[in-house]
Amino acid sequence: MSTIAIVGAGPGLGLALARTFGRQGFSVALLSRSRANLDGYVAELAAEGVTAAGFAADVTDTEGLSRGLADAAEHFGGIDVLEYSPVGTAEDSGLTSPSGTRILDVQRQMEFQLYGSITATHAVLPAMREAGAGTLFFTTGAGSITPVPFIANVNSAAAALRNWAINLNTELAGTGVYAAHVAIDVSINGAVPDFPSATADEVAAAYWSLYVARDSAEHVVTA
Secondary structure, three states: OOEEEEEOOOOOHHHHHHHHHHOOOOEEEEEEOOHHHHHHHHHHHHHOOOOEEEEEOOOOOHHHHHHHHHHHHHHHOOOOEEEEOOOOOHHHHOOOOOOOOOHHHHHHHHHHHHHHHHHHHHHHHHHHHHHOOEEEEEEEEHHHOOOOHHHHHHHHHHHHHHHHHHHHHHHHOOOOEEEEEEEEOOEEOOOOOOOOEEOHHHHHHHHHHHHHHOOOOEEEEOO
């Protein structure tokens, strides 16, 4: 049975991805900071017939994230798909304008988005290379492509992740391992008023389509 590891699993996109891949026969490894939340997600998925397990990890803790993914790989016998999409708290974000951005404002976002992605990739990529198969998804908002002033620090780090993910896919060409950047340009489940929206299930379906097609290093999810 194949396994997807969802880093930053939450009640919206994370659970939708778990259901989408779980219905296709995948086991699901869920990683987030809250053990209590993870236990609830696992129970919810189990009630729906999806095999899942939770692994507590903070994406800014390099050793902890690596250990969490190693534990997930050991538990399920490997990781076939990695999806990275943690959602920060208000403290994590600390939104700034371009002129108001200071080094620490971007550094926190770089640790959360780019550095966490690199850590997660190093935890799973060697086994994927050896197997000659695997998929890596890295999720940002559409500001990684078209930035907006009031979230300049978040967009800067997301753009760095986008560049790195697309570059990674280029490097991996011919190895059997596929990487893609997914930019979400919708409000999931209408969380942001007066903005185009899509359900979490609709967004998750885009990931499955990418997983099957493996034909693009980038996909923008729109309404």
